[in-house]
Amino acid sequence: MTATFANTITGIPYTPRSEFATGFITPIMRAIGHILYAAAAAAATQPAAEEAALPQPIISEIEIERELQEAYNHLSPANFPFTTANTSLAAQNLIETFVSAIRLATFEYSGWTSAERIYNLKALANAAAGIAVFLDYELLGISGSNPGSSL
Numbered sequence: 001m002t003a004t005f006a007n008t009i010t011g012i013p014y015t016p017r018s019e020f021a022t023g024f025i026t027p028i029m030r031a032i033g034h035i036l037y038a039a040a041a042a043a044a045t046q047p048a049a050e051e052a053a054l055p056q057p058i059i060s061e062i063e064i065e066r067e068l069q070e071a072y073n074h075l076s077p078a079n080f081p082f083t084t085a086n087t088s089l090a091a092q093n094l095i096e097t098f099v100s101a102i103r104l105a106t107f108e109y110s111g112w113t114s115a116e117r118i119y120n121l122k123a124l125a126n127a128a129a130g131i132a133v134f135l136d137y138e139l140l141g142i143s144g145s146n147p148g149s150s151l
Helices: 005-009 025-043 061-074 089-111 114-140
Strands: none
Touching: 025 061, 025 089, 025 114, 061 089, 089 114
8 A cells, every 4th residue: 555644643642631732741742732823823914905905914913812712722730730740840840830821922922023933832832842852751761852043
């Protein structure tokens, strides 16, 4: 049989039992998905309808704020009990800071300039990659992990 996306993807188990991910790594992954979508949406514009008008965002400010709220929801204590995970206090502090940053971004987003929105959402995505580097070492013993700079 020739490999296709359709028959290859079925080899990876996916059995959701609720809307929100639970556990340790999965809620972080889901939250990052919302953050990356928000960052891309904030940076992307569509041409203005009139020549003199400015380009318009692909999705509204309210929708981006909703994406940030969804990221935060994935990391709620009910879905993501990170303080009881078998991790160091340093890891727990990093994750708590990340969760706080998402919450604050949700509240502050509307007051940011367009440039700040793009920069701050990228910073949030980069912070998640920084946490992944930390967890690579702490949970798996992988040293020299690199968060990269490309989104």
